[in-house]
Amino acid sequence: MEQRNIDFFKETVEEMLEKQDLEALRLYLEELHPYEIGALLDELEESKQLVILSLTLPEAAAEALEHLDFDDQYRLLDHLDEESASKIIAAMGRDAIADLLMAIHPNKAQEIMAMIPREYLESIKFLMSYPEDSAGGIMSLDYIQARQYWTIERVIEHFRKVGRKQSVTNYIYIVDAVGKLVGVLSLKELLLNEPKTKIEDVMHTNIITVLATADQEEAAKLMSQYDLMILPVVNEQGRLVGVITADDIMDVIEEEDTEDIHRLGGSQPLDLPYLESTLTTLFSKRIGWLVVLFATQAVTSNILKHYEGVLSSVVALTFFMPLLAGVGGNSGTQASSLIIRGLALGEITVQDIAVILFKELRVSALIGIVMGTIGYFFAWTVSGSTGVAAVVAVTVTVVLIVSSTIGAILPIVGRAFRLDPAVFSAPLITTVVDITSLMVYFNIAIKLLKLGG
Amino acid sequence: MEQRNIDFFKETVEEMLEKQDLEALRLYLEELHPYEIGALLDELEESKQLVILSLTLPEAAAEALEHLDFDDQYRLLDHLDEESASKIIAAMGRDAIADLLMAIHPNKAQEIMAMIPREYLESIKFLMSYPEDSAGGIMSLDYIQARQYWTIERVIEHFRKVGRKQSVTNYIYIVDAVGKLVGVLSLKELLLNEPKTKIEDVMHTNIITVLATADQEEAAKLMSQYDLMILPVVNEQGRLVGVITADDIMDVIEEEDTEDIHRLGGSQPLDLPYLESTLTTLFSKRIGWLVVLFATQAVTSNILKHYEGVLSSVVALTFFMPLLAGVGGNSGTQASSLIIRGLALGEITVQDIAVILFKELRVSALIGIVMGTIGYFFAWTVSGSTGVAAVVAVTVTVVLIVSSTIGAILPIVGRAFRLDPAVFSAPLITTVVDITSLMVYFNIAIKLLKLGG
Numbered sequence: 058m059e060q061r062n063i064d065f066f067k068e069t070v071e072e073m074l075e076k077q078d079l080e081a082l083r084l085y086l087e088e089l090h091p092y093e094i095g096a097l098l099d100e101l102e103e104s105k106q107l108v109i110l111s112l113t114l115p116e117a118a119a120e121a122l123e124h125l126d127f128d129d130q131y132r133l134l135d136h137l138d139e140e141s142a143s144k145i146i147a148a149m150g151r152d153a154i155a156d157l158l159m160a161i162h163p164n165k166a167q168e169i170m171a172m173i174p175r176e177y178l179e180s181i182k183f184l185m186s187y188p189e190d191s192a193g194g195i196m197s198l199d200y201i202q203a204r205q206y207w208t209i210e211r212v213i214e215h216f217r218k219v220g221r222k223q224s225v226t227n228y229i230y231i232v233d234a235v236g237k238l239v240g241v242l243s244l245k246e247l248l249l250n251e252p253k254t255k256i257e258d259v260m261h262t263n264i265i266t267v268l269a270t271a272d273q274e275e276a277a278k279l280m281s282q283y284d285l286m287i288l289p290v291v292n293e294q295g296r297l298v299g300v301i302t303a304d305d306i307m308d309v310i311e312e313e314d315t316e317d318i319h320r321l322g323g324s325q326p327l328d329l330p331y332l333e334s335t336l337t338t339l340f341s342k343r344i345g346w347l348v349v350l351f352a353t354q355a356v357t358s359n360i361l362k363h364y365e366g367v368l369s370s371v372v373a374l375t376f377f378m379p380l381l382a383g384v385g386g387n388s389g390t391q392a393s394s395l396i397i398r399g400l401a402l403g404e405i406t407v408q409d410i411a412v413i414l415f416k417e418l419r420v421s422a423l424i425g426i427v428m429g430t431i432g433y434f435f436a437w438t439v440s441g442s443t444g445v446a447a448v449v450a451v452t453v454t455v456v457l458i459v460s461s462t463i464g465a466i467l468p469i470v471g472r473a474f475r476l477d478p479a480v481f482s483a484p485l486i487t488t489v490v491d492i493t494s495l496m497v498y499f500n501i502a503i504k505l506l507k508l509g510g
Numbered sequence: 511m512e513q514r515n516i517d518f519f520k521e522t523v524e525e526m527l528e529k530q531d532l533e534a535l536r537l538y539l540e541e542l543h544p545y546e547i548g549a550l551l552d553e554l555e556e557s558k559q560l561v562i563l564s565l566t567l568p569e570a571a572a573e574a575l576e577h578l579d580f581d582d583q584y585r586l587l588d589h590l591d592e593e594s595a596s597k598i599i600a601a602m603g604r605d606a607i608a609d610l611l612m613a614i615h616p617n618k619a620q621e622i623m624a625m626i627p628r629e630y631l632e633s634i635k636f637l638m639s640y641p642e643d644s645a646g647g648i649m650s651l652d653y654i655q656a657r658q659y660w661t662i663e664r665v666i667e668h669f670r671k672v673g674r675k676q677s678v679t680n681y682i683y684i685v686d687a688v689g690k691l692v693g694v695l696s697l698k699e700l701l702l703n704e705p706k707t708k709i710e711d712v713m714h715t716n717i718i719t720v721l722a723t724a725d726q727e728e729a730a731k732l733m734s735q736y737d738l739m740i741l742p743v744v745n746e747q748g749r750l751v752g753v754i755t756a757d758d759i760m761d762v763i764e765e766e767d768t769e770d771i772h773r774l775g776g777s778q779p780l781d782l783p784y785l786e787s788t789l790t791t792l793f794s795k796r797i798g799w800l801v802v803l804f805a806t807q808a809v810t811s812n813i814l815k816h817y818e819g820v821l822s823s824v825v826a827l828t829f830f831m832p833l834l835a836g837v838g839g840n841s842g843t844q845a846s847s848l849i850i851r852g853l854a855l856g857e858i859t860v861q862d863i864a865v866i867l868f869k870e871l872r873v874s875a876l877i878g879i880v881m882g883t884i885g886y887f888f889a890w891t892v893s894g895s896t897g898v899a900a901v902v903a904v905t906v907t908v909v910l911i912v913s914s915t916i917g918a919i920l921p922i923v924g925r926a927f928r929l930d931p932a933v934f935s936a937p938l939i940t941t942v943v944d945i946t947s948l949m950v951y952f953n954i955a956i957k958l959l960k961l962g963g
Contacts, residue, residue, distance in 0.1 A: 061718075088716055092736045216701055226698040227680050227739075244697045245679040248669055263541055265514075281764065283545045284757040286680075286739055303756035304737040307763060311734065314767040315851050321774060322847020322936070323840055330857040331848050332865065339873045343844050344880060350840050351881060357832040358892050365825055372822050375831075379810040379944050382832055386839070387776055387803050387937040391796050394775020395784050398768050404783040412785065420792045428800060439811050483775070483936035484840040491832050 063096045070097060074105055083112045091117050095124025098133075106133060111141045119148035126333070127160035135168060143172045150224060151177055152197045152299075155184035184299075192276045193269035195309065196290045196299030199224040203256060205231050205239055210252035212242075225300050228287055231260050238264060238289055238297040266291045269298050276301050277309045278403065317401055320477065321394060323350070323484035346484065353488045357495055364499045367508050373440040374502055377449050378495070384428065384453055385460035385494040386487035392417060392464030393486045397478045400468060407473045413465055421461035422454075429454035448502045455497050460490040516549045523550060527558055536565045544570050548577025551586075559586055564594045572601035579786075580613035588621060596625045603677060604630055605650045605752075608637035637752075645729045646722035648762065649743045649752030652677040656709060658684050658692055663705035665695075678753050681740055684713050691717060691742055691750040719744045722751050729754050730762045731856065770854055773930065774847060776803070776937035799937065806941045810948055817952045820961050826893040827955055830902050831948070837881065837906055838913035838947040839940035845870060845917030846939045850931045853921060860926045866918055874914035875907075882907035901958050905951045912950065913943040 066089065073082040086094065086109065094113060098106050098121060110118050110133060122130050122145065134142045146154065146169070154173060158166045158181065173181065180198055187193025201223050203212045212229060220226055229247060231240035240260030250259050266289045267276045280288050280303060288306075290299040316326035325342040327334050334342075361368065368375060396413065399405035405413070429450045436449035464486050468478035502508060519542065526535040539547065539562065547566060551559050551574060563571050563586060575583050575598065587595045599607065599622070607626065611619045611634065626634065633651055640646025654676050656665045665682055673679055682700060684693035693713030703712050719742045720729045733741050733756060741759075743752040769779035778795040780787050787795075814821065821828060849866065852858035858866070882903045889902035917939050921931035955961060 090716070090718065090736055213701065220698055220702055226696075243679075244701070245673055248666065248697070248701070249673055263543070265543065277760075281757070281760040283543055286756055303739055303760065304734070307730075307734040307756065307760060310760060310763050310767075311855065314763075314771075315855065318767075318771060318774065318847055318851045321771065322844050324844045324848065327848065330855075331852045332858060332862060332869075336869070336872055336876070339869070340876050343841070343873070344877055346844070347837070347840055347877060347881060348884065351833070351837060351884065354833050354836040355888055357836075358829040358888075361829040361832070362826075362892060368828055369822065369825050372818055373815075375821055375828050376811040376814040378828075378831060379814070379835055379948065380804070380807050382835065383807040383810075383937075383941060383944060384800070384804060386940060387800055388796070390936050391775050391777045391799070394771055395777065395780065398771045399784045402764065402768065402783075405785060409785060416785075416789070416792070419789055420796070423789070423793050424797055424800060427797060428804065431801065431804065435808055435811075439815060483843050483940075484836075487839060487936075487940065488836060491836060495832065 061093070063093065063100065066093060066097050067100050070101075070109065071105070074108065079108070079112060082109075086113045086117070089117075091120030092124055094118070094121035098125060098129075103132070103136065107137055110137060110145065115141075115144040115148040118145045119150075119153070122149070123153050127157050130157050131161045131165050131169065134172070135165070139172075146172050147174050147177075150197055150199060151181050152184055152195070155181050156189065156194075159185055159189060187269055190273050191269065192267045192271045192273060192290050192301060193299065195273050195276070195305050196269065196301050197225055197305075198299050200300045201226060201229050202297070203229050203231050203242075205233065205255075205257040205260065207256050208252065209247060209250045209254045209256065209259075212247060212256060213252075216244075216247070225287060225302055228300075230289060230297055230300075231256055232297050235294075236296040238266065238291055238295060240264070241289070264289060266295075267301070268293070273309045274313055277306050277313070280306050281310075314401075317397070317479040320479035321397065321482050323347075323482040346482070350484050350488050353485075354491060356492050360492065360495050360499075367499055367502060370508060371445065371502070371506065373442060373445050374448070374498070376439060377436055377445075377452075378498070380432075381449070381452055381456055381494050381498055382487075382491045384432075385456040385490040386483075388421065388424065388457050389460035389464035389486040389490040390483040392421075392461040393468055393481055393483070396465045397468045397481065400472055400478045405469070407469055410466065410469045410473075413469065414462065417461050417465040418458065421458045424461070425454035425457035428457055444506050448498070448505050451501050451505070452494070452498045455501070456490070456494040459493055459497065460486075463489060463493070514546070516546065516553065519546060519550050520553050523554075523562065524558070527561065532561070532565060535562075539566050539570070542570075544573030545577055547571070547574035551578060551582075556585070556589065560590055563590060563598065568594075568597040568601040571598045572603075572606070575602070576606050580610050583610050584614045584618050584622065587625070588618070592625075599625050600627050600630075603650055603652060604634050605637055605648070608634045609642065609647075612638055612642060640722055643726050644722065645720045645724045645726055645743050645754060646752065648726050648729070648758050649722065649754050650678055650758075651752050653753045654679060654682050655750070656682050656684050656695075658686065658708075658710040658713065660709050661705065662700060662703045662707045662709065662712075665700060665709060666705075669700070678740060678755055681753075683742060683750055683753070684709055685750050688747075689749040691719065691744055691748060693717070694742070717742060719748075720754070721746070726762045727766055730759050730766070733759050734763075767854075770850070770932040773932035774850065774935050776800075776935040799935070803937050803941050806938075807944060809945050813945065813948050813952075820952055820955060823961060824898065824955070824959060826895060826898050827901070827951070829892060830889055830898075830905075831951070833885075834902070834905055834909055834947050834951055835940075835944045837885075838909040838943040839936075841874065841877065841910050842913035842917035842939040842943040843936040845874075845914040846921055846934055846936070849918045850921045850934065853925055853931045858922070860922055863919065863922045863926075866922065867915065870914050870918040871911065874911040877914070878907035878910035881910055897959050901951070901955045904954050904958070905947070908950050908954070909943070909947040912946055913939075916942055916946070 229242045233239050240262050242260045265283050269290050286303045288301045292298050319326040323346045432453035433446050433450035437446035468481045472478050682695045686692050693715050695713045718736050722743050739756045741754045745751050772779040776799045885906035886899050886903035890899035921934045925931050
């Protein structure tokens with residue numbers, strides 16, 4: 058199919074539904090990828106959604122559902138006829154079912170439970186025992202195991218038996234009598250080795266694994282460092298309990314980066330996309346920080362009140378307050394965002410603090426001198442006073458150095474205290490820098506202009 | 511091996527080098543993963559690096575090198591003895607060699623070229639013809655092809671012949687006489703089907719592909735949407751030219767998100783990690799925006815000068831200027847970071863602008879009322895004047911609404927004009943909002959306090 062475009066799919070499907078040409082529709086849906094069917098369902102009203110789901114092959118329908126919100130997944134499974142629903146559920150990955158059950162209301166979960174094949178129930182309960190952002194929470198159970206004393210031949214035979222049902226089949230995991238992971242063999246090696254070879258003679262024993270209780274970020278880091286497509290998950294006893302695939306990890310990386318970007322913007326991370334978040338969610342995720350920052354920034358008012366004398370004697374000083382605060386905030390934000398990302402990627406550690414401090418001092422001194430010069434001429438043209446111009450110039454330089462340093466160091470100090478560096482958001486840095494720059498400004502003014510504070 | 515820790519590896523390796531126990535070292539290195547050997551090399555001085563590389567199996571050494579900077583890759587290959595160097599190069603992926611050649615100085619590239627196996631040269635030149643951030647720039651050539659009229663049996667036979675040399679083996683790509691991609695078959699299906707089956711009867715013909723000239727972000731989006739582990743890359747004629755694997759895409763995602771975060775912080779993205787960037791790089795990546803923003807923010811000075819009369823008659827108004835600018839900047843940054851991330855993930859499109867505008871108006875009105883109330887009582891306690899307090903309260907509310915709207919809408923407008931939304935960084939939003947909030951403040955002051963502008 059040439060044109061892979063959801064709107065185009067939608068038109069075609071709705072035409073067929075018009076004509077009640079269900080057979081054509083069934084064939085058409087076979088040509089679509091589960092993701093596309095999912096996106097399509099998102100665009101249609103329920104009556105049409107149900108027809109489409111019942112016409113789609115259970116495997117594809119199951120995958121398509123995973124692209125919808127959990128509430129929609131529940132609603133559709135609930136409103137579908139018993140038979141289609143149970144077929145789809147039986148085709149869903151056990152990890153996907155577990156995620157659904159954990160996301161929806163317990164009563165609704167009960168209804169779904171009733172449709173789950175008996176043999177699944179236990180393993181699903183097991184999956185649900187791990188927090189959703191842990192390695193165990195994102196792992197799949199649909200992998201293939203073998204024993205080390207088996208021959209290649211026997212593994213292939215075993216593979217032919219169970220392989221069809223499993224989704225993760227690029228590796229065979231070799232476990233001992235108690236289920237401890239002792240080796241791994243790729244499907245490629247399975248094909249390339251002689252049928253009579255014993256697995257233990259060819260398997261890789263030196264395996265990168267992650268604890269089921271570890272944070273999903275830990276799993277993501279391992280997979281991107283070691284360039285892994287699949288990461289086996291073990292429990293404290295080293296027993297193999299699941300596998301994480303690269304396509305799941307891509308979502309984790311996006312998710313974690315989104316959280317960081319939201320925090321850097323000074324709001325608590327949204328769990329849903331912006332458009333799907335309710336007013337009250339958006340309100341509650343944003344008001345908190347704003348109030349905290351307001352309270353912090355309130356200090357500036359008291360500082361200014363304290364320098365009321367200076368202000369009224371040289372009103373011109375007021376002209377440059379926003380400019381100076383701006384300069385400081387901007388350079389502080391620059392520095393912090395560079396450092397925070399470095400920390401997130403593990404490129405920067407707390408031990409580097411001295412190196413970074415020294416580096417920032419030099420960079421910001423360079424920037425400070427350039428900006429200070431610009432500042433001098435600007436302030437001079439606006440205020441007509443070389444005195445005020447000098448005050449502005451010196452302040453710009455000092456503020457740039459101070460703010461870059463604060464912006465760079467705060468996140469590292471925060472990390473040292475186990476705080477998420479991303480809480481040192483642009484707004485927070487700006488606020489801290491605002492206060493400092495005003496103090497600097499007025500003290501320099503008093504010195505240079507010989508004013509009585 | 512229990513303890514997977516680079517420092518621990520380093521100690522052990524250096525001990526063995528002390529004792530000149532090279533055989534033990536060789537065996538020890540076999541236990542390490544290429545990534546770990548790479549990290550280890552990063553920690554050692556050249557003499558030791560060279561010993562380690564010459565003791566490591568070429569395949570592992572080749573992979574380990576890929577974890578180092580291009581300049582280090584070149585230096586080591588250049589200083590190694592001819593034989594080890596050529597062995598390692600022969601074991602490197604052609605895409606890795608191409609990346610190296612493109613990154614280093616042409617003269618150095620010539621030296622490396624000399625060591626590349628003849629049969630590689632042409633395909634490497636081909637890879638080098640694609641920009642490094644295009645799909646073609648990150649694709650690998652080490653995949654397996656078959657023809658649609660072959661039987662499963664014949665493909666397996668072919669696989670046994672060529673499979674060992676190839677790195678991407680989870681799928682067999684089926685091409686026609688002119689190399690056009692006509693189908694794909696997973697290794698799993700190869701094993702599960704009857705030996706006599708014709709490929710064309712079992713292969714999948716409905717394949718997601720990406721153009722070699724497309725941006726790597728396009729490839730990343732496809733792979734995470736469709737949950738693909740491997741994405742075939744085709745040229746304009748639909749000929750298969752390479753494949754992209756999920757582990758490469760993970761790096762792309764990290765890379766793109768890093769660029770966004772740097773831009774959001776108001777600096778041009780760094781190409782190297784912060785710690786490896788030189789002073790001059792950091793300076794030049796940061797000064798540009800600071801000057802632009804300075805120039806923009808300079809407007810505030812003229813505004814203030816224009817309201818000099820108001821300022822000198824009611825100095826108390828000055829007290830709250832930083833606070834108001836802060837409030838506006840913070841809410842603007844919040845809104846913009848939420849929207850920018852939404853745009854980056856494709857959750858928000860330009861068409862949503864009206865919905866978002868309406869949503870922001872309501873959210874910010876809610877927030878504005880709360881903050882306005884807080885602002886009133888605060889301003890009243892500081893200034894002792896209910897008039898000034900009223901001005902502050904009203905301004906806070908207005909500024910919050912205006913700034914959230916600007917913060918939310920600017921990135922979408924930018925996207926509409928094909929600008930990277932991340933250019934609408936916190937600093938830029940803050941600056942724009944600064945100016946607006948001052949105007950609002952003074953006009954409200956003049957109205958409420960009946961002052962002559």
